[in-house]
Amino acid sequence: xxxxxxxxxxxxxxxxxxxxxxxxxxxxxxxxxxxxxxxxxxxxxxxxxxxxxxxxxxxxxxxxxxxxxxxxxxxxxxxxxxxxxxxxxxxxxxxxxxxxxxxxxxxxxxxxxxxxxxxxxxxxxxxxxxxxxxxxxxxxxxxxxxxxxxxxxxxxxxxxxxxxxxxxxxxxxxxxxxxxxxxxxxxxxxxxxxxxxxxxxxxxxxxxxxxxxxxxxxxxxxxxxxxxxxxxxxxxxxxxxxxxxxxxxxxxxxxxxxxxxxxxxxx
Numbered sequence: 001x002x003x004x005x006x007x008x009x010x011x012x013x014x015x016x017x018x019x020x021x022x023x024x025x026x027x028x029x030x031x032x033x034x035x036x037x038x039x040x041x042x043x044x045x046x047x048x049x050x051x052x053x054x055x056x057x058x059x060x061x062x063x064x065x066x067x068x069x070x071x072x073x074x075x076x077x078x079x080x081x082x083x084x085x086x087x088x089x090x091x092x093x094x095x096x097x098x099x100x101x102x103x104x105x106x107x108x109x110x111x112x113x114x115x116x117x118x119x120x121x122x123x124x125x126x127x128x129x130x131x132x133x134x135x136x137x138x139x140x141x142x143x144x145x146x147x148x149x150x151x152x153x154x155x156x157x158x159x160x161x162x163x164x165x166x167x168x169x170x171x172x173x174x175x176x177x178x179x180x181x182x183x184x185x186x187x188x189x190x191x192x193x194x195x196x197x198x199x200x201x202x203x204x205x206x207x208x209x210x211x212x213x214x215x216x217x218x219x220x221x222x223x224x225x226x227x228x229x230x231x232x233x234x235x236x237x238x239x240x241x242x243x244x245x246x247x248x249x250x251x252x253x254x255x256x257x258x259x260x261x262x263x264x265x266x267x
Contacts, residue, residue, distance in 0.1 A: 003188050004054060005098040006038060006065050008147070014087035014139050016132070019120040025079035032071050037086040039066040040143070042112050045080025048186070049073070051101055055186050057165040061106030063146055065099045077172075083116035085123075085139055097147040102188060104161045105149055115142050159197045162187040166198065170206075174213040175237035180206060214238055215251045222260040229256045 017037050029050050041064045043049075049056050049064060050073040056064070066072045068089045105112060115138065122135035166187045170178070183206065184191040198206050214236040221232045233244035233256075248256050 003056075003100040003102050005100050006067050007092050007096040008099050008143055009090060009092050010095045010097055010144070012090045012140070013136050014090075014143070016085060016087050016119070016123050016136055016139060018084070018086040019116075019123040019135065021081055021083050021117070021120065023079060023081050024074060024076060026074035026076055029073035029075050032073050033066070034069060034071055035066070035086060036068055037088055038068050039072075040064075040085045040087070040116075040139075040146075041066065042083040042109070042116050043080075044082055044113075045076055045078070047074060047076035047080070049102070050075075054101060055182075056102040056188060057169055057186055059104065059106065059165065061109035061112075062102065062104050063100075063112065064102050067101070083113060083120070085116065085119055087139060097144060098151065099143060099147050100150045103146070103150040104165075105146070106161075108149060112142070112146075159189065159193065162189050162194070163197050163201050166194065166206075167202075170210055170213060174210060174217070175235065177237065178210065211247060212251065215248055218244070218248060218256070219252065219259055222256055232256070 024045070029048075043058050043062045043064065044060050045058065046060065047058045049058055050071075051064070051066060052070050056062075058064075119135045119138050119142070122131045122138070125131040166183060169183070169186065180191055180195070184194045187194065189197070195206060198209075202209060204212075218232050218236045218238075221227060221235065222229075225232075227235070229245070230241045233239060233241050236244075238244040238247070245256060248254070248259070252259060254262065
């Protein structure tokens with residue numbers, strides 16, 4: 001799935017409401033943010049963001065545009081900070097540019113952070129309308145820059161970044177009940193393109209990779225803990241013990257109990 005976009009008039013100078021560097025410690029998408037402004041964010045943390053029905057993985061250097069009156073939620077494994085500028089909606093008369101709701105611009109991260117910091121500093125100068133007007137012009141330039149970077153990024157580069165996100169996601173959260181459509185939406189690719197790029201990168205399908213990751217962790221738990229097999233199965237995301245036993249034997253050639261016995265030296 002391609003990222004949705006905000007269509008912003010090319011010649012519109014944005015009116016800034018809020019600008020600065022703000023902390024964030026939201027977990028599990030519990031808090032919903034909804035504003036009457038658009039919001040440009042430069043994220044300095046890893047995690048995930050849900051914007052209306054779209055969900056994206058986040059890495060430092062990712063940029064998002066939250067649209068006015070949309071719902072935004074976060075899930076961060078640890079607290080972090082993001083640069084944020086809220087600006088007022090305008091009617092889209094004349095030529096427009098497309099601002100993606102989410103784009104990875106890690107290679108431009110330092111430059112973008114410097115521009116966001118400059119905008120925030122100028123905007124927050126009390127009783128200095130000239131400084132605030134300068135901040136608005138800088139934001140206009142920044143929005144056009146981001147749109148241009150997103151539009152001209154090579155498709156292969158976007159795909160590589162998306163597959164990097166996917167691999168990291170499966171490594172960290174392999175026990176969750178992922179399905180391919182959900183993964184495709186999370187990393188911002190179509191299902192077919194994601195599957196093709198993943199197979200080219202790792203030489204196997206996503207379900208096969210996820211199964212191997214679960215079985216590998218299960219085997220480790222069998223070797224270093226005395227947890228019952230059914231609890232290990234549930235812990236690695238395979239709560240059906242019969243299915244777990246079948247898949248474990250298929251990949252390792254041993255039953256879970258035999259794998260544990262072999263490690264302990266029992267017959």
